Each structure stands twice: as structure tokens, then as C-alpha cells.
Amino acid sequence: MMSDPPTPPPCSLTALAMLNALGRSCDEIWPRLVSGDQGYLTIRDELVPDRSVWVGEIPGPLPAIPESFRRFACRNNALTLAALEQIHDTITDVVAAVGRDRVAVVMGSSTSGVSDAEGAIRHHVETGSLAPSFHYEQLEFGGLSRFVAELLDLRGPAYTLSTACSSGARALASARSLLSLGLADAVIAGATDTLCGLTTNGFSALQVISDEITNPCSRNRKGLTLGEGTALFLVTRETGGIQLRGVGESSEAHHMSAPDPDGLGAETAMRTAMRDASLTPDAIAYLNLHGTGTALNDAMECSAIARTFPSPPPCSSTKPLVGHTLGAAGALEAGFCWLMLDAQENDEIALIPHVYDGDFDPELAAIPLATKGMRRPTGPLMSNSFGFGGNNCCLILERGPA
Amino acid sequence: MNTAVLRSWAAWSPGREDEAAWRAWAAHPEALEHEGRPEVAFLPALLRRRCSTLTRIMLAAGFGCCEAADRAEVRTVFASRHGNINESISLFERLSKRQPLSPARFSHTVHNAQAGLYSIAAENRLPSSSIAAQDDTFACGFVEALAHLQREPERAVLLVMADIPLDATAAYGMGLLLANDGDGQAIAFSSSASNAPAEPKAWPDAIEFLRWLITDEPQLQLGSGRVRWSWNRVENRGAQRAASAPPRTA
Numbered sequence: 276m277m278s279d280p281p282t283p284p285p286c287s288l289t290a291l292a293m294l295n296a297l298g299r300s301c302d303e304i305w306p307r308l309v310s311g312d313q314g315y316l317t318i319r320d321e322l323v324p325d326r327s328v329w330v331g332e333i334p335g336p337l338p339a340i341p342e343s344f345r346r347f348a349c350r351n352n353a354l355t356l357a358a359l360e361q362i363h364d365t366i367t368d369v370v371a372a373v374g375r376d377r378v379a380v381v382m383g384s385s386t387s388g389v390s391d392a393e394g395a396i397r398h399h400v401e402t403g404s405l406a407p408s409f410h411y412e413q414l415e416f417g418g419l420s421r422f423v424a425e426l427l428d429l430r431g432p433a434y435t436l437s438t439a440c441s442s443g444a445r446a447l448a449s450a451r452s453l454l455s456l457g458l459a460d461a462v463i464a465g466a467t468d469t470l471c472g473l474t475t476n477g478f479s480a481l482q483v484i485s486d487e488i489t490n491p492c493s494r495n496r497k498g499l500t501l502g503e504g505t506a507l508f509l510v511t512r513e514t515g516g517i518q519l520r521g522v523g524e525s526s527e528a529h530h531m532s533a534p535d536p537d538g539l540g541a542e543t544a545m546r547t548a549m550r551d552a553s554l555t556p557d558a559i560a561y562l563n564l565h566g567t568g569t570a571l572n573d574a575m576e577c578s579a580i581a582r583t584f585p586s587p588p589p590c591s592s593t594k595p596l597v598g599h600t601l602g603a604a605g606a607l608e609a610g611f612c613w614l615m616l617d618a619q620e621n622d623e624i625a626l627i628p629h630v631y632d633g634d635f636d637p638e639l640a641a642i643p644l645a646t647k648g649m650r651r652p653t654g655p656l657m658s659n660s661f662g663f664g665g666n667n668c669c670l671i672l673e674r675g676p677a
Numbered sequence: 678m679n680t681a682v683l684r685s686w687a688a689w690s691p692g693r694e695d696e697a698a699w700r701a702w703a704a705h706p707e708a709l710e711h712e713g714r715p716e717v718a719f720l721p722a723l724l725r726r727r728c729s730t731l732t733r734i735m736l737a738a739g740f741g742c743c744e745a746a747d748r749a750e751v752r753t754v755f756a757s758r759h760g761n762i763n764e765s766i767s768l769f770e771r772l773s774k775r776q777p778l779s780p781a782r783f784s785h786t787v788h789n790a791q792a793g794l795y796s797i798a799a800e801n802r803l804p805s806s807s808i809a810a811q812d813d814t815f816a817c818g819f820v821e822a823l824a825h826l827q828r829e830p831e832r833a834v835l836l837v838m839a840d841i842p843l844d845a846t847a848a849y850g851m852g853l854l855l856a857n858d859g860d861g862q863a864i865a866f867s868s869s870a871s872n873a874p875a876e877p878k879a880w881p882d883a884i885e886f887l888r889w890l891i892t893d894e895p896q897l898q899l900g901s902g903r904v905r906w907s908w909n910r911v912e913n914r915g916a917q918r919a920a921s922a923p924p925r926t927a
Contacts, residue, residue: 324775376870376904385787389769396766397773411843416788417758417809417817430870430904434810434817437760437788445806452824456679458868472772473765477783522828524804526753526796532784540802663784664793666805 286451286520287513287675289369291617292361292465293610294354295504295597296331300361305614311628311647313596316488316500322475329488330470331502331598347422349388349413351469354505355423358465365509366427369461379431379459381449382420383442383466385602387435388413390471423463431459437602439662440565442466443506444605444670448522450510465507466606474601475501481532489568489599491592492577492629492644494636499567502598506606508613517616518675519609520655521552527665533571534661538579541565541661544669545583552655552671556584559671560654561615561626561645563608565661566592567599574639576659581640588657589645591629605660605668612656612672619674624653679823682913683853684833684861687741688887689715689734690849703891706879709847720798727785728794729764731757734839734850735791736798742852743835748799751854752825753792755807756818756838761786763841791837804828812875814838815882816899816906819866822855830857838883851883862890863913868904875902 291301296315298304307315317334320327337353338360359366370378395409412418416435424433432453436445443466450464468474478484478501485498510519524547527540534540549556565576580587593611600607615624629644655673662668688699691713714730715737728736735755743751764786768778784790789807796805804825810817815838822836839850878885882899889897889908897908 324777376868393769393772396769400770400773412811414762415758415809415811416760417811417814421811421813424903432810432817432820432868432904433813434808434821436806436808436821438792438805438807439787439789448828449806449821449824452827453820456823456827458679458820458823473768473778473783476772476778477768477780480778480780480783482780524828526792526802526805528796528800528802530797531790531793532780543802662789663787664789665796666789666792666807668804 284455285512285514285518286454287511287516287518288508288613289511289513289516290362290365290509291610291613292358292507294333294357295600295607296333296502297597301614305618308596308611308627309625311596311630313488313630316598322472323479326479328475328484329500331500332470333503344422344426346410346412347418349391351384351386351388351419351467352422354469355419355467358505358507362507362509366463369509369511373460375428376430377460378429379453379462380420380424380429380433381436381446381462381464382423383436383446383602383606384416384419384468385437385439385442386468386471386474387416387419389473390469393472419467438666439664440601440604441660441662441666441668442602442605443607444609444660444668446606447508447519447609447670448668451519451522454510454512462510463507464510465505466603467505468503468601468603470501470503483569485568489595490631491564491566491568491594492573492636492639493631493634495632495634496568496570496573498569500594500598502600504597504600504603504607506603506610515675517613518673519670520673521548521554521671523548523551523669525667529665531664534575536571536575538575540665540667541576541579541659542583544667545579548657548669548671554655557586558655559588559657560651561656562588562590563612563658564590564592565659566594568594577639577642580642587642589626589643589649589651591627591645593627595630608658609670609672612658615656616672616674619653622653623650625650678865678867680863680865680911681823681826681855681857682859682861682863684856684859685742685854686852686890687738688851689737690847699887700891703888709849711845711848724798729761729785731761731839731841732791732794734848735837736795738839738850738852739795739835739837742854749801751833751835752803752829753795753801753805754818754821754825754834754836755792756814757840758809758811758814759840759842760788760809761790762843812901813904815886826855826857840881847881849881849884851887858915861913863911865909865911867907871900871902871905873902875900
């Protein structure tokens with residue numbers, strides 16, 4: 276039997292930086308997110324042979340990786356660098372205050388620099404030698420967290436969690452633990468994933484990529500839409516601001532690429548997160564669904580929610596707006612909850628709408644979906660992330676005392 | 678300074694599969710081999726067929742240091758610098774020739790494939806992390822294990838570290854069962870900034886740790902030149918003396 280968890284320590288998500296298909300800063304992303312704008316998804320023809328797929332790609336140039344960090348020069352790290360630049364001053368102040376040996380880096384990724392490695396290996400197949408720009412460290416999962424640590428000359432623990440689609444949520448969970456243990460006084464935590472041939476072809480082979488934009492919870496849903504993105508938080512022990520209140524995790528002991536159809540692992544993660552935050556289900560004001568739009572995910576997630584919540588809160592999936600950013604999704608979606616709380620006015624939050632064809636699948640357990648323009652009294656917000664290999668992580672964010 | 682109790686350990690490398698072999702190795706260290714794989718006879722044949730060599734090594738180390746009754750009752754951390762790189766390379770080659778990928782092969786190259794297969798094999802439904810941190814992978818795996826002990830203090834954490842580098846140097850795996858209490862060696866862990874270049878070590882960090890564990894040196898220091906990681910033997914004040922069984926090993 277589980278005993279009561281230790282009282283969760285203060286864990287402030289002090290600053291947020293973000294890039295995804297909807298924009299290149301939080302200010303650009305928020306209005307498009309809350310209005311449910313699908314106009315930023317695009318079609319790529321060359322990622323999967325003989326197939327066009329919708330993707331959530333970040334357009335435009337990215338900052339150049341400095342020459343002295345050339346071994347880390349890949350798109351995944353360039354996206355991360357673009358996010359770091361957004362909160363550079365805040366990070367600099369905190370590093371100066373606590374000391375560089377007291378700042379840890381915990382990142383999540385399922386791709387690291389795979390998109391660049393693919394080019395290098397294509398070069399090898401065509402010419403017999405790897406592309407000269409290729410360095411093995413671009414491909415290492417650990418390269419992402421090390422890049423951040425070395426770029427900022429931080430001397431605390433720096434590591435990358437890679438548990439597929441729960442990686443980004445898990446990075447925030449570990450950041451909170453490192454603060455609680457005193458292994459760091461500030462943590463740069465988040466996740467980055469890049470569109471690449473490996474994941475698009477892999478998920479295509481698994482027959483879970485939709486030909487149309489993903490349509491979660493619809494009876495017409497045909498699978499997921501992939502995306503890329505990065506979300507970085509500065510995490511500290513401050514008591515105010517927006518807090519990481521609860522963490523719930525589980526494994527499924529079920530299957531390598533399919534969730535337990537009963538959603539028992541999802542239910543455990545949600546229940547444990549509420550227990551960790553000392554909250555009851557009626558307190559949750561909004562739930563960000565994992566909501567991938569695959570037949571199996573939506574069925575098991577809706578049934579888990581219906582069992583967990585006597586009266587479920589309004590829910591939405593943000594994957595129809597930015598795509599499924601895989602290893603980054605848990606951090607991005609915690610970031611979306613953060614933006615909702617940050618934009619709070621008069622104790623009310625504007626909910627991110629669930630954008631789909633409106634034809635709710637009658638086979639699914641009924642859950643209320645947030646619609647455009649919906650506002651609710653503020654409260655704790657929950658975000659679900661369920662990964663390949665049966666690795667689940669659920670987070671709860673809430674505004675702390677002012 | 679954070680302290681954990683090492684309740685048991687197990688390690689595997691070709692030709693070195695039990696405690697006696699590792700004690701003999703620690704007394705007279707010699708190069709580790711890279712060819713070969715553990716039998717993992719404890720796995721059902723159907724599951725065993727799906728296991729890569731890295732998975733076999735991780736499951737052998739994990740099952741080896743955890744008694745049957747505990748395998749489903751521990752949180753887990755799987756640490757590997759290179760992960761499934763040997764399998765991923767063949768997928769990249771297929772992609773570059775625009776050949777279709779096998780869905781099963783794709784799902785077994787995710788970094789948490791070993792965590793997923795452990796969960797299935799041990800029927801373990803508890804939280805699990807898979808990490809990588811370049812040359813700090815073992816130390817950061819230890820940090821992540823401490824992070825799990827923080828989240829649920831009464832529950833033990835199984836840390837498994839294994840690697841099969843692309844250049845086919847030593848293949849090895851190690852399992853550590855860590856907890857906040859119980860019988861075993863208590864170990865204090867800390868990290869500090871380092872400005873000195875990393876000292877070259879004879880063995881991978883996990884194997885350096887194992888050698889330290891078997892010998893009676895008070896302290897182990899490892900590091901990448903950026904951070905210095907320290908492990909110190911300390912008195913186990915929280916040991917449950919009533920449980921008089923000696924600490925289990927491989």
C-alpha cells in the first residue's frame with residue numbers, strides 16, 4: 276500500500292519560453308492557441324515516401340549555434356537556443372544569485388538531433404563518408420541537456436529524460452525533486468523535439484498518422500498529426516507565481532507501442548497527481564488531454580477520465596493546433612496551462628478550445644470538451660502525457676499565493 | 678549531501694556474470710569484453726526473442742539485483758549513454774534508401790524500450806525514467822534515482838546502467854537497488870563544480886563505481902571536467918537490524 280506522499284515543496288515555474296507551429300514566442304502563441312487557430316499546420320510531401328502528411332513545423336530561420344559549440348549544432352539544439360534567448364536575462368539573474376554550480380538542467384527529448392543525423396547518413400550512403408558537419412554528440416539524447424549546461428556554463432547535474440511522449444512532463448517532475456533534495460537551487464527544465472524522418476516514418480509504419488489534421492475524440496478520427504517544438508521553464512523554490520503542484524506517474528506493463536485499452540495506467544497517473552497535490556477531482560478547473568487522435572488513445576483516455584472524475588472538468592487536446600510534438604509535448608502542454616494561468620483576469624481563465632469536427636464519438640466515455648470563448652473560474656489545471664512503452668506522467672499546475 | 682542505502686547490486690559483462698567473477702576482476706582488473714549476451718533464461722521465450730542485446734543486459738542486471746517478490750514493487754531508472762544506437766543506425770540506413778521501417782523495430786529503438794520491456798517482464802506498473810547524459814550518464818542516473826526516492830521515500834528504486842558503444846568496446850550492465858532505509862552500504866552523494874579537466878578513467882563510470890564498491894576505499898570521485906561527483910561510504914544509521922539477512926549481491 277502507498278503511504279502518504281511527502282508534502283510537495285514549493286516549485287515555481289518562474290519563467291517560460293516556447294516555440295511551436297503557432298509561433299516563436301509566448302506572446303505570439305497565446306492568442307492563436309486560445310482562438311483555436313489551425314492555420315499554422317502545413318503539409319510535407321517528402322518526409323514519408325509516397326505520402327503527404329500534415330505537420331506542425333516551426334517556420335523560419337533559427338539562431339546559429341556558436342562555432343565553439345559546433346559539435347552540438349543540430350536543429351533540435353537550435354530550437355532550444357531560440358527558446359533560451361527568450362528568457363536569457365531571467366536565467367542570467369538567477370545564475371548570478373544562486374551560483375552556476377547550483378543550477379541543474381533537466382530536459383526531455385525523443386529525437387535529439389536525429390533530423391541532422393539522417394542527412395549525414397544519407398550523405399554516407401551516397402558518397403561513402405558522413406557529412407562533415409556531423410558529430411555524434413548531435414545524435415546523443417544527453418547532448419541536449421549538455422548543450423544547455425555548457426552554453427550557459429552551468430555546473431549542476433545536467434541530463435535528458437527520454438521516455439517517449441512523457442519525456443517533457445517527466446523533466447518538470449525531476450526538476451521539482453532536485454530542488455526538494457537540495458541538489459540544485461534552480462533548474463532549467465523543459466523539452467525539445469524536432470520533426471524528422473525516423474518518427475514520421477515510424478509512426479506511419481505503425482499506421483497511426485492521419486491523412487487529415489488530427490481529429491481527437493471524433494468518431495471520424497484517423498490518427499495523429501506530428502509536430503515539433505520546445506518549451507523551457509526556469510524552475511525555482513519561490514512560493515508565488517505559477518506552481519507545479521502535483522505529479523503522478525505510472526507504467527503499464529502492457530505493450531511497447533499501444534496503451535492499455537482500459538486506461539488503468541492513465542487513471543493511476545491522474546489519481547496520483549491529485550493525491551500528490553492534496554486535491555480532489557472536483558477542484559480541477561481544466562484538463563489538457565494527451566488527445567493524440569488515435570483510436571486507442573482517445574478511447575482509453577476518455578474512459579480513464581470518466582472513472583477518475585465524478586464530474587470531469589472541461590477538456591481539450593492542443594494537438595490539432597500544434598501537432599503531437601512527442602518528447603516535447605508534456606513540456607509544451609504544461610506551458611499551455613501556464614499561459615492560461617498567466618493570462619488569468621478577475622479570477623477567470625480563458626480555456627483553450629478543443630478543435631475538431633464536432634462529431635463526438637458515441638463509443639467514447641462522455642467528457643466535456645472546451646469550446647472557443649469558454650471561461651471558467653481559475654483553479655488547478657491538469658495535463659496528461661502518455662508515452663510509448665506504457666510510460667505515463669500527469670502534472671497539475673496552479674497559481675500560488677500572490 | 679544526499680544519502681541512500683545500497684541494498685544489493687548485480688553486474689554483467691561478457692564472461693563476468695556473478696559476484697565472484699566481479700570480485701576476481703576487481704582484484705585483478707583486465708579489459709572487459711564486448712562480444713556475447715546474457716541468456717536471460719528467466720524471460721518467456723516470446724519476450725526473449727524481442728530483446729536486443731542491450732535489453733538482455735539491462736534485464737539481466739535488473740532482475741539479478743532484485744528478488745522476484747520485489748521486481749514489481751520498485752520504481753526504476755534506466756540509464757544508457759548510447760541506448761539503442763546500434764539498432765537506430767540500421768533504421769537510418771533504411772530511411773536514406775527510402776525503404777519502409779518495421780513498426781516493431783521502430784518501437785524497440787525508443788530510449789525507454791528497455792524500461793517498457795522491464796515493466797512487461799516484471800509486471801511492474803510503477804514510475805520509470807530513462808535517461809542519458811553523455812559522459813555523466815551514470816552519475817545522473819544516480820541523481821534521477823535519488824529524485825524517485827524523494828517522490829516516494831518508502832519505496833526502493835532500481836537503477837540500471839548499461840551500454841554497448843558503437844565502437845564495440847566493452848559491453849556492460851549494472852543494477853543497483855537503492856532505498857532510504859534497510860540493510861546495506863549507506864552511501865553519501867554530492868556534486869560540485871569542477872574546473873579541472875576530466876581525469877582519464879580506466880573503466881566506464883558504472884564499472885568504476887562497482888570496483889569502488891567491492892574494494893574498501895572510502896571515497897569515489899568521478900567527473901566530466903564540468904562537475905565532480907562524489908560518493909562516500911557512511912554508517913548506515915537507518916538499517917533495520919531486525920532483518921538480519923546479509924545484503925544481497927549478484
